[in-house]
Amino acid sequence: MLSNSTPKISNINCVNDGKYAIIYYDIENANPTDEYFVNIEISHQNGAKINAKTFTGDIKVVKGGLQKKAYWDYKADSIAIKKDILIKIKSTPIPKIPLTKHLAKSVIYPGWGDYKLRDNKLFFGLGAIAYGCLASSVAFNYASYNTYNSYKSTTNLAEVNTLFNKSVSQKNLSYAFLGAAIAIWAADLAGIIIKSHKLKNKTTPVENNFYYKQVEQQSIFASSDPIFLNTYEAVKAPRLELQEVTQKFEDTDENKCLNYKEKAKYKFGIKNLGEGVAINLVAKIEALTNTTGVVFPKEIALGKLNPNEEGHFEIPFEGEENIGTGEAEFRVTVKEANLNDMKPFRIVFQTHTFISPDVVIADHQFTMEKTGKAELGKDITLKIIVQNVGQGIARNIKAVFEIPPLVDYKNKLDFDKEELQPNERWEISFPFSAKFTYKELVIPVTVRLSESYGKYAKTPNKFELEINQSLETKFEVQADIKKTNIEKASFTSEVDKNIPVSKSKNQNRFALIIGNEDYSSFQSGIDKESNVEFAVNDAKIFKEYCIKTLGVPERNTTLLTNATVGKMNQEIEILSRLINTTDGKAEVFFYYAGHGFPDENTKDAYIMPVDVSGANVSDGIKLSDLYQKLSTYPAAKITIFLDACFSGAGRNKSLAELRGVKIKPKTGVLKGNMLVFTSSSGNESSAPYKNKFHGLFTYFLLKKLQESNGDINYKELSEYLTKTIKQESLLINKREQNPTILISPDLKNDWENWNLKP
Numbered sequence: 001m002l003s004n005s006t007p008k009i010s011n012i013n014c015v016n017d018g019k020y021a022i023i024y025y026d027i028e029n030a031n032p033t034d035e036y037f038v039n040i041e042i043s044h045q046n047g048a049k050i051n052a053k054t055f056t057g058d059i060k061v062v063k064g065g066l067q068k069k070a071y072w073d074y075k076a077d078s079i080a081i082k083k084d085i086l087i088k089i090k091s092t093p094i095p096k097i098p099l100t101k102h103l104a105k106s107v108i109y110p111g112w113g114d115y116k117l118r119d120n121k122l123f124f125g126l127g128a129i130a131y132g133c134l135a136s137s138v139a140f141n142y143a144s145y146n147t148y149n150s151y152k153s154t155t156n157l158a159e160v161n162t163l164f165n166k167s168v169s170q171k172n173l174s175y176a177f178l179g180a181a182i183a184i185w186a187a188d189l190a191g192i193i194i195k196s197h198k199l200k201n202k203t204t205p206v207e208n209n210f211y212y213k214q215v216e217q218q219s220i221f222a223s224s225d226p227i228f229l230n231t232y233e234a235v236k237a238p239r240l241e242l243q244e245v246t247q248k249f250e251d252t253d254e255n256k257c258l259n260y261k262e263k264a265k266y267k268f269g270i271k272n273l274g275e276g277v278a279i280n281l282v283a284k285i286e287a288l289t290n291t292t293g294v295v296f297p298k299e300i301a302l303g304k305l306n307p308n309e310e311g312h313f314e315i316p317f318e319g320e321e322n323i324g325t326g327e328a329e330f331r332v333t334v335k336e337a338n339l340n341d342m343k344p345f346r347i348v349f350q351t352h353t354f355i356s357p358d359v360v361i362a363d364h365q366f367t368m369e370k371t372g373k374a375e376l377g378k379d380i381t382l383k384i385i386v387q388n389v390g391q392g393i394a395r396n397i398k399a400v401f402e403i404p405p406l407v408d409y410k411n412k413l414d415f416d417k418e419e420l421q422p423n424e425r426w427e428i429s430f431p432f433s434a435k436f437t438y439k440e441l442v443i444p445v446t447v448r449l450s451e452s453y454g455k456y457a458k459t460p461n462k463f464e465l466e467i468n469q470s471l472e473t474k475f476e477v478q479a480d481i482k483k484t485n486i487e488k489a490s491f492t493s494e495v496d497k498n499i500p501v502s503k504s505k506n507q508n509r510f511a512l513i514i515g516n517e518d519y520s521s522f523q524s525g526i527d528k529e530s531n532v533e534f535a536v537n538d539a540k541i542f543k544e545y546c547i548k549t550l551g552v553p554e555r556n557t558t559l560l561t562n563a564t565v566g567k568m569n570q571e572i573e574i575l576s577r578l579i580n581t582t583d584g585k586a587e588v589f590f591y592y593a594g595h596g597f598p599d600e601n602t603k604d605a606y607i608m609p610v611d612v613s614g615a616n617v618s619d620g621i622k623l624s625d626l627y628q629k630l631s632t633y634p635a636a637k638i639t640i641f642l643d644a645c646f647s648g649a650g651r652n653k654s655l656a657e658l659r660g661v662k663i664k665p666k667t668g669v670l671k672g673n674m675l676v677f678t679s680s681s682g683n684e685s686s687a688p689y690k691n692k693f694h695g696l697f698t699y700f701l702l703k704k705l706q707e708s709n710g711d712i713n714y715k716e717l718s719e720y721l722t723k724t725i726k727q728e729s730l731l732i733n734k735r736e737q738n739p740t741i742l743i744s745p746d747l748k749n750d751w752e753n754w755n756l757k758p
Contacts, residue, residue: 005029007064009222011303012087013279015338018234020071022057024280024337025089025222026301030064035094036220037202038062040070045084045226052077061094061201066282066301067337074231084226092219095211099196103189110188116210117195123188130184137177144170238305239274240281240334240342246312249349258294258319258328260354265314266347270334272305279304280337285315285330290521290562293323294351302334315347324518325353325693326536358390359397359420359449359457366465374465376438379410382430382445382463388420391691395419396452401430403445406438434467442466493692495702496541500709501548504758508585508636511546511557512575514607515539516594518562522610533688535593536561538643538698542591545702549710551758552589565609568621576629584634589641590626593695596644596686605646624669631672631744637754638674639714643695645679645686670744675714675751677701677721681740687733696732697739700724705756714741715752 007030014023023040030036038059042052054076058068074080097117106113110130111123144167151163198204199211206212246269251262258264272278281302287294295318305311315332328351334342364384366374374380382401388394400414410431417426434443443465449457517535543559546552556578558571579586595608597617606620623646630638670676679686679697689696704712704720721739729737743751 007034007091007220009089009091009220011280011301012089012222012224012227013277013304013337014085014087014224014227014229015235015277015279016229016231016233017338019073019075021074021229021231022337023070023072023087025058025068025070026066026280026282027062027064027068027091027220028066028301032063032065034064035200036062036064036091037094038068038070039090039092040072041088041090042072043086043088045086047086050079050081050085052079062091066299067280067335069337080231082230082232083228085229086226087224089222090219091221092212093215094200095215097196097199097211099193102192102196106188106192107185110185113192114188114195117192117199119208119210126184126188130181130188133177133181133184137174137181140170140174140177144168144174235338236276237274237338238272238276238278238307238336238340240278240305240336240340241271241273242342242345243269243271243310245269249347257350257352258317258323259352260293260319260321260323262319264317264319264349266317266349267312267314268332268345269310269312270302270305270342271310272307274340275307276340277304277306278336278340281305281311282335283313283315284333284335286333288329288331288346289327290324290518291328291330291351292521293320294318294328295320296330319351321354323351323353324531325534326351326517327540355392356390356453357388357392357394357420357422357451357456359386359388359394359451361385361447361449361458361461362387362389362425364461364463366463374443374467376434376436376467379431379433380443380465382432382465384428384430384447384461386417386420386426386428386449388422388424390456391422392456393419393421394451394456397426397457398448398450399428400448400450401445402448403432404440404443406435407443408433408435438467440467493694493699495692495694495699495706496537498706499541499544499548500706502551502710502758504551505553506551506587506758507553507556508582509550509552509556509587509589509758510575510578511543511550511552511589511591512560512571513539513543513546513558513589513591514560514563514568514594516562516592516608516610519595519608519610522562522564523613532594532644533690534694535643537693538593538695539591541694541702542593542641542698545705545710546589546591549705550589550756551710562610564611565619565621568607568609572621572626572629576632579630579635580633582635584636586633586635587637587639588630588635589639590630591641591643593643593698596642596646598646607642607644627670627674627676631670631674635673638672640674640676641698641701642676643679643686643697645684670742672744672746674744675747676742677718678740678742679725679737681738684737685735687729687735687737689728689732696729696737697721697725700728709757711755711757713752714754714756717756 008028009025010028011026014021027036040055040059042050044050052072054073055070057071059070062068102113102117109127111126114123147163147167147170151160151167154160154163199206199209246267248267249256249264250267251258251264253262281304283300283302285296285298296315300315302311302313328349330347331344332347333344362385364382367381367383368374368378386397386399395418397417397420398414403409415428420426445463447461449459451457515536515538517532519530539559539561543557546557547554560567560571575588579588592607597606597608597614597620599606599617605623606617607623608620612619679695687696689699692699700721704717718741725737725739729735
């Protein structure tokens with residue numbers, strides 16, 4: 001949570017719209033479902049009260065939140081003002097009265113449910129009367145039954161009429177007492193409902209009520225600064241404008257990216273260019289992309305802006321444990337109480353998933369001054385190097401030493417360090433000595449490491465020292481220490497920067513680029529490990545290369561991220577129709593990063609929309625259908641890049657891993673001027689390059705485009721990708737990955753001299 005502040009009343013303002021004096025106020029930090037009883041008092045600046053009593057709107061029972069409006073009909077109250085006023089507001093939480101509980105009690109025993117509702121007064125006499133009536137009803141009913149039986153069995157004709165009339169009289173009395181009991185029960189239940197309603201609306205005295213006594217101490221009071229109110233003239237309108245030069249994103253580590261457990265804030269400025277005061281401004285923040293793991297407020301009170309005044313504000317953001325790598329986009333709408341809203345604007349910043357540290361003891365050494373041997377009664381020092389060999393920052397690191405009985409320590413057992421950067425080392429010296437009464441031949445020393453996350457420190461670490469063992473007399477890091485070379489952490493790769501820019505544009509070039517990463521959000525039962533790491537980033541950066549380096553006009557470029565089957569089919573159809581408009585001159589780039597999948601029966605390969613599961617592979621986009629669709633009309637060049645495998649494996653955990661399948665898929669049939677670069681072969685998987693935040697294939701494709709400025713023929717590109725990725729995959733991911741190129745038979749060898757430059 002970004003804030004756990006207590007509720008408060010703020011931003012009290014008042015304007016005249018020509019009909020009402022509208023009083024604005026905010027109940028900040030309040031749950032929108034909580035209800036308050038609001039009372040408003042208006043006075044002159046000298047404290048003299050104004051007889052304002054005709055109110056409508058957000059008065060009396062009001063829910064928590066911003067931009068509350070109470071309408072004062074000053075004309076109905078026969079009041080005219082042209083001076084400063086003060087507005088006092090009292091807001092008392094409306095207690096949550098357990099009506100059902102009170103009703104249940106009175107159903108059991110009339111009067112019991114009235115307790116606490118009626119100033120803690122006891123009404124048990126009501127129950128006694130009700131149950132007395134009920135008992136009387138039962139008794140008279142039983143007597144009537146017996147009298148009627150006597151009537152039927154008597155042989156004395158003189159008693160017949162008497163017994164019959166007595167039976168009827170007893171039955172009527174039974175009904176009368178039953179009716180009285182029901183009336184008492186019903187009246188008590190109705191009274192409880194009515195009393196509860198009156199308490200909520202304060203139409204009955206509440207000073208001694210049990211529930212109101214509990215919430216009275218939570219009442220909120222607020223008084224405005226002097227506000228000028230002119231009931232003779234309506235207020236003028238403000239005009240709000242965003243000051244773009246004031247926009248700034250600030251995060252804790254200053255890398256312009258929101259990370260796991262990091263706080264950031266977006267700063268912006270607004271200027272009031274109108275003639276009227278902008279009052280009770282509220283910024284409403286709406287997420288436009290998947291912002292899982294990003295905590296942000298839905299609305300923020302900004303106060304007021306006088307004419308020609310510029311205000312500076314900020315929106316807080318916080319990264320949670322489940323934050324992903326990608327781009328977060330928000331729409332901010334600044335609303336003004338009199339509907340003089342500012343034009344909405346957008347915020348876009350990068351987010352990054354959690355990068356773990358790895359805290360280990362890289363080396364240790366026992367040393368002893370002068371003697372060079374471990375002897376009883378002599379001072380010995382254990383020196384350790386604690387190192388963070390992970391890529392993430394370790395915080396609140398603790399090292400706790402444990403020694404056996406009869407071994408004394410000097411100074412302390414536990415050591416703390418606030419932070420360890422990647423590859424940073426922390427040297428600790430722990431002096432101790434064994435008493436002469438120590439009988440064991442070995443002194444064990446255990447070091448327990450911990451860090452703030454509780455799972456990224458190797459622990460426990462046990463070191464043993466033999467008594468009378470020869471020791472070094474000084475501390476050095478031995479030459480055989482296993483050092484971890486760690487590159488400085490970065491949230492972007494070098495291929496994402498300094499993208500070559502071509503001055504030429506080819507109006508006949510078109511690009512459709514798809515990056516499908518987030519499958520878990522669209523399919524139940526799939527965890528985040530089934531997502532395709534960095535696929536969205538792959539697609540976004542490839543788009544930049546298409547526009548800047550390959551000469552594809554921006555209007556001819558379509559980027560889809562986390563695309564559904566409907567969206568993918570729609571854009572493929574549009575691309576096919578665009579090809580038909582160029583009289584055979586179209587040069588098409590189709591790029592896809594995401595899951596690929598084979599049909600187990602037909603072995604046909606599919607690219608997978610985010611809303612299609614491995615169990616329904618035929619609902620995906622069959623590669624052969626894609627090739628057929630793009631070659632329907634003549635084109636000069638159709639180049640397809642597929643950073644996906646089609647064996648059932650994947651960059652992370654695949655959609656097929658639960659079934660354990662790994663199939664060698666069909667390659668599909670190409671025709672026309674079409675060729676396909678694929679990231680892997682046969683039943684291989686296509687791996688990520690985690691340190692570069694890209695797929696391995698895409699990274700080296702972009703790297704070659706960057707190095708060559710896009711001036712490279714297809715044969716050179718094919719040879720480079722095949723050789724480089726084959727080698728780098730073994731070095732980086734310890735597994736084979738062999739890119740291939742599929743060529744339409746119609747091309748023969750003509751493709752080799754095709755060039756990527758526009």
